[in-house]
Amino acid sequence: MRLLVVAFVLLAAGCESISYYSQAIGGHLQLMRAARPLDDWLADPATPPALRERLQAAQRIRAFASRELALPDNGSYNSYAELDRPYVVWNVFAAAELAVEAKRECFLFAGCVGYRGFFAEEDARTHAARLQAEGYDVHVAGVPAYSTLGWFDDPLLSSFIGASDAQLARLVFHELAHQVAYARDDTTFNESFAVAVEEEGVRRWLRAQGREAELASFIAAQARRRAFAAGVKETRDRLSAIYRSDASVDEKRQRKRAELERLRLAYPQAVPAQANNAFLVSVGVYTDLVPAFERLLADSGSLPRFYERVRELAASERSSRDPWLAQRR
Numbered sequence: 001m002r003l004l005v006v007a008f009v010l011l012a013a014g015c016e017s018i019s020y021y022s023q024a025i026g027g028h029l030q031l032m033r034a035a036r037p038l039d040d041w042l043a044d045p046a047t048p049p050a051l052r053e054r055l056q057a058a059q060r061i062r063a064f065a066s067r068e069l070a071l072p073d074n075g076s077y078n079s080y081a082e083l084d085r086p087y088v089v090w091n092v093f094a095a096a097e098l099a100v101e102a103k104r105e106c107f108l109f110a111g112c113v114g115y116r117g118f119f120a121e122e123d124a125r126t127h128a129a130r131l132q133a134e135g136y137d138v139h140v141a142g143v144p145a146y147s148t149l150g151w152f153d154d155p156l157l158s159s160f161i162g163a164s165d166a167q168l169a170r171l172v173f174h175e176l177a178h179q180v181a182y183a184r185d186d187t188t189f190n191e192s193f194a195v196a197v198e199e200e201g202v203r204r205w206l207r208a209q210g211r212e213a214e215l216a217s218f219i220a221a222q223a224r225r226r227a228f229a230a231g232v233k234e235t236r237d238r239l240s241a242i243y244r245s246d247a248s249v250d251e252k253r254q255r256k257r258a259e260l261e262r263l264r265l266a267y268p269q270a271v272p273a274q275a276n277n278a279f280l281v282s283v284g285v286y287t288d289l290v291p292a293f294e295r296l297l298a299d300s301g302s303l304p305r306f307y308e309r310v311r312e313l314a315a316s317e318r319s320s321r322d323p324w325l326a327q328r329r
Helices: 002-012 015-034 038-043 049-069 121-133 165-180 187-209 212-244 249-266 277-287 290-300 303-315 318-326
Strands: 079-081 089-096 105-107 111-113 116-118 136-143
Touching: 015 079, 015 116, 038 049, 038 079, 049 165, 049 187, 089 121, 089 277, 116 121, 121 136, 136 277, 165 187, 165 212, 165 303, 187 212, 187 277, 187 290, 187 303, 212 249, 212 277, 290 303, 303 318
Parallel strands: none
Antiparallel strands: 089 116, 089 136, 105 111
8 A cells, every 4th residue: 555655646756756766666576575484495495505504694693683682573684585686776875076965865755865776786877877967976886785664574685695694793783773763864863873783783792602703803894994984084074175165166176086086095995996975975874973873872871772862863853963963973
């Protein structure tokens, strides 16, 4: 019934909107049809041993998520679907040529977010090319998992089931966190909260497993990610000042190229050759507020209390929420 309502509302929308919602609805339904319960996969003698081992690992991670991390105990990640592609969706980020703020994409029910997602890479590339022709900086990123915010029982996917235990746990914890709290029209809030949960969750999970060497590696990787995020934030801040300055457009473009090149030289493995404002935006969405949420978690004393306080923040007005979070970065 909900999908029929969406289709009816779209009759008043433009053709591009109808096409976009059609691929989103069709892509998700195709994924849900492909999903089978984990018990079916594990009972099937045709299931490859390597896949069986990963599904069993996912079951243990899923149980830990609800038992020890107070994440939702529901049907999500109790099924599995094979995909014919490396990613489940491709997100298209866009920003103006001389701005470091994301182009907002607004949707029925979900509100506005800082990107637009597509189930087919070709569709994502076509949309990105259209935005680029309009003068936007664009960045296309493949995504191994996504959340329906609890509206559906999200399945495990072949796009991430083969990851290491720590990375598999990270993805499951992250996506379940989206079911805990969701701030409408605030992508950075939602993604940074989920990253804070995933990182705390993986640390607790590895510690509970007695996997100290992996925990040390994970913590070291976290430190590298934080250093990179800080470098990106510094670049964005400098560019923001440049874009707001009285310099000519040509000078702003020249200084933009210099700043992006400096970032590439500092982090050659993490920054693509075509890095631009949209790439910087795509990093900031997942990192800008993580320190604030970590501080809130430490102050809360427990995960349930932390989730309660995050839900309160999500329900509050941004005019009060944003300054409060900014003070805790």
